[in-house]
Amino acid sequence: MRTALLRNYSGLIYEEDLRGYDQAARDQRFLSRALAADAVRIVTGCDHEAAGRAVIDGDRDQGIDAIAVGEGSPEVWLVQAKSSDAGTAKLSRDDALAFADGVRLVDGRNFDPFNDRMQPFLPRLDAAMGDSRLRITLVVALMGPATLSDAATGVMERLLEDANNNGPLLRYEVLGSADFYQRLRQDIAPDPVNVTATMRNWLRRDVPFEAWQGTVAVRDLAGWYEQHRDALYEQNVRKSLGLTRINSGIKETLLKEPENFWYFNNGITVLCDRIEPHYLGRRRGDESVRLTLEGVSVVNGAQTVTAIHEAMELDPDAVDDADVTVRAFSLGPERELYATRITETTNTQNDVSQRDFIALDPAQAEIREDFLLSGLGKTYTYKRGEPDPAPEAGCSVEHAAVALACAYHSPELAVRASKNVDLLWERGTRGAYPRLFSEVPSAYRLWRSVQVRSAVGAALELERRRLHGRAADMARRGDLLITHLVFQLIDQDGMDDPNLDWQPILHKVPTLTSLVLSWMIFHLDAEFGRNSFLSSTFSDETRCKTLAKLVLDDARRGATAPALPEDYQTQAMRPRKPRRPNAVPTLVSAGLLVDGTPLTYRPQSDPERAAVKSWLAEDPRRDKATWVNDRVKCLLWTYDGKQYSATGLVQRIWDLAGYEDAPVSVQGPGRWTLENGLSLWDFAVQLFEKEAEED
Template sequence: MSGKPVASGATPFEAPPETQVRQVRDALLREFGELIDISDLANKPPNEREQSLLSRALAALAVRDLTGCESAAAAEAVIDGRDDIGIDAVATDESASHLWLVQSKWSDKGRARFELADALKFIEGLRYVDARKFDRFNIRFQNLADQVAAVLSNPGSKITLVTAVMRTDPLARDVVQRLSDAQDEFNQLGNILDQRSYLARDIWEVVRNDFTEPPIALTVRMQDYVKITEPYEAFQGLVSVADIAAWYDDHEDRLFDRNIRKPLGITQVNQGLIDTLADEPHNFWFFNNGITLLCDTLAPDYFSRATRSPVALKLDGASVVNGAQTVHAIHRASRKDAAAIGDGYVTVRVISLTNCPAGFADAVTTATNTQNRVERRDFVALDPVQRAIREDFLLSLQKTYTVKRGEPEPSPESGCSVEVAATALACAYRNSDFAVRSKRGIDLLWEQGTQGAYQLLFNAQDRPSAHQVWRSVLVLREIDATLHRTAKSRQARAEAIVERGDRLIAHIVFQALDLDGIDEPDTDWDAVLTQVPNAVERATAWLVHHVDAEFGQSSLVSSTLADPDRCRTLAGLVLADLKRGVPVPDLPLEYRIVKIPKQQRRPNAVPTLIDARVLADGTPLTYRAAGRPEREAMAAWLAEDPSRGSATWVNQRVRPVLWAADGKRYSPSGLVQEMWRLAGWSKAPVAAQGPSRWYVSGGKSLWALARETLASLSDDPDEDA
């Protein structure tokens, strides 16, 4: 499974032209579909009506981009129709000093025609406007005539001819020449007329920018500073922690857009920063590595160069690339007691990217991230391929794709994380090796190098599209849901095979399904998803059969399904049987007959996880209510402050859960009971099974992880009997 080759005219890190056209089309219909008047086209065929709607919406998009008006106002500027005299939209500014005349052409293929006749008609419309022959135009123009007249009556006004043409090739030379001749003619007595052209990529950038936050402007007040001018401009000095808290108040997590990860919440390191600020703010500088800021431009404002007094650095396009945890800890401390941190200072380094070579920003980000433990997946956030996929998710699907560690996991219907995407792509890959690796640990999917999983799953020259990634995720979710739904029909060795081989089963199902249209937006993916349950059940039965037939009923399930060679063999055998369509073998009776299980002592989750070092310090935990009464009782209280449902793991046997809401440590059950108390749940149970309510990324509870850990460490021969 891989994305389509990148077409000419696009870098490997942005959507190819045909995808850009589709993304623009979707955006025009979404934004202007209910706003553009096409009542005059009621008798036209549906396809012709839609093409006219898109052309008019394109004119409205240009108006909105040029004037900054709302979409409804831009739609009102469209006059396209009978007697438009080559003008599709008319717009003016609030000061009646600028008039824009727009002609637009749409093509679903990105090959719209704008010929000499179109240019001549456009110029004819301009002449009628200049001569105040408004009566020649249709009623839509008449509604705007007073605004047009006001601009023309203004001695300092300007007129801009705007062409918005959905085509990748430049306009023809004779068209450009005629428009230039008109400009020269009108400008004989002054600079009155100019031109603006939107081609396919320009139009796509307008749509893309709708999803892009403006760059951050920041003022950094620095004292005891050092200035560096070569080879690049930079400042380093002391900044008040109160100022840094204000940065976060104003911009929140957007401060870290260039960073490899978002703030990780309350970790032991970060809680230590908060405690130092609260108890010993004067020592904060000694205990902290500082903050590194990158910016697009830097303008120093010196109070006095002679006395080395403080400097105010005015930054555009500012981003914290190292020290996100420090900034977040400062902000949390300031919320608790702003006055107490007033004596605190931190070292801040500001580097201007003006005149820096390409790749310098990413190199600085990579080199400076050392204070909290950096994982291999953190550096994935620097990969332009991931940025392109995230952008594709927004433009093509209107969904969220999170890349940085610390970003909240999107809800299942609103998007996915890079971890979920990588797992799905690993299962969908043409051989089973990556599916096996994903079962052993997600970290194995971030391996770089020519044979590394990451390079092959997210190849820069053949990157997966948003549709491919999202649909792969949907298939994997349906596979997992089917395995969960059918789990009660299996026991003993069959249960162990499915539990250990769920990712191998997913790989087999991906290969068995017809996924040829996975990249095509118009593919009916619901129809594909309906095939998944049957494919899962057949693949599961055949896998259990072949594990026993090929390697014997006494073979160890865990080692068999962790061996890449054996998994390749099993995948080939199962796929061959699925392709032949032969009847699925029945599970042996001992795999299906429900036995009375041996009474086992409920495992103690905390020591089990700590002894096996299953979770790293700082692993994010999310609270999930167990059952409807608890969900209803806790929902409003949790919604008031999202940090109430978040915590991090600390490898301490006593109170290993660090709650984000107060920075204190609890046992899993103790924290749940405290949350019930604070939420005022009067009908809460007397006791709480806390480990079953705290979940790690990937959807497993502490309780489920403890059970898996015990099973993997067990020497009980009955496991694989």
């Protein structure tokens, strides 16, 4: 709601008087005004722009935050709003008294005490107040429960008692967060689909709900699709699947044997809110009836409708002779009760997978709403036939399910996904789907999980370039298990928090991926042998659990993975001489740098220098650190007085400087230089070569 209010009313509400506040305070005051505007929109049905103009909140508002006057009617709405990011807003007794005082000023047509934003309403307000049919509605808008305290209720009831002596002049209503959220959901709901069809040879039933079945010319259905396209299938388990063998057969029959199409096709099933019949003759089944269907969704026969439209475009004269059977169910208020059952049973007769039926799960619609309404601004698709969003624009339910399977606390679901993604749609006590979606994940958790999965995939692509043979195959076949292991090493506690900065965690993913991969290669060979079959290992839940425990134990204790055998490395990566030790442990072991030795950060490339230059220049302490004889956190940053590793401090500087195109990996010791101009890396190399010569 916070995101929607800030977005929907930006530039539409007076805020000149908020310029002196910091961002947080300004947002809170603006949100209160936006809530008042949204209340006006709910009670009057106006658009966002008109609702924004209704806000008079500010100095001299006399306890009234917004006002609306009916167009050509003696109706007046007066609003007081209370916002709360925590969803706990309440109307205090003092607020209620101030509101009541403002109402009395309006009732007495005493407008002088009000601010200038009241002026545009005065002509219509004055006219309404003089009308004997005047009705005033007081609206209390709360970002919290739609209830008033006893004290506030007492104030409002006394006000009504005073005002309504001579008739029902005044009433009040309370809008809570649920009302505002419901309106927000209505804003993104698709427009209802209304169609007409002429039905012959029909029959009608009325119990348990109104239902019609009969023959309809395919030209009517082609017209439905021409006007509404995929909106026709909103409640179906899937969209039209495009060109398939089944669709091709439907079109061929229509084009070559249109007179036989009625015999060869199962027909379509339509759910709707209301059916209005217009009889073209007597009310008999052998006479035609014109049906107007409101709130339509084709729940079975999406492929038929799409194929009819395509065939009609190819040869309308031939197809015009074809008919199809249509069943239309008018569910009205019973739609929620029957819609899912009808959709499931009518589709089980056709080639429909478990993947299709998740489209009927309310959790999926809830996730899609969360994606649309949250601050992410991303798209979520869950019906088969819907195009997948671009990677940066959102994700599909398949991407989401795989990412959640990898994030699961044990590797079993990642193993299932690696075998076949369809295994993630299984229901039942041991099925994967309930474990992934029964407690509906937030849009933020879902999107961040997809980001981690994508980041691991990108890191593994780089890792595979330095690997050869069996090791490269482990990185490919074990990608989902590796993703699972990375998830276990990152902090998932704040994944639902919209205010969490997720980028620092994503920056760690390449390093964690490399670490996990190295240990996995080592333990897989050590535990199961260098000749073990990788396909059977990565598809065996028991083996993967054993492997995961071994890898995580070593990764969590900070151990360095053993070097890869030469035959696991590409020729270019194989060392020609013994591998040099890590720079920092070498320097600590040598004992040649005393604690407090000054060091300076030196960028190593033009893009890096350009990215950090202005940020470093703002404070001379930012590129300075002192040495600490610690094998991990060897630098004490002068800027904040905290200890970092050489690489960790470089990445921290990049983050704070906003270096968006930073490389995935970084050699920190090479960027921290001593007063003699040598970097920590250079100094360590000198020590190593000297020791090698002495040996």
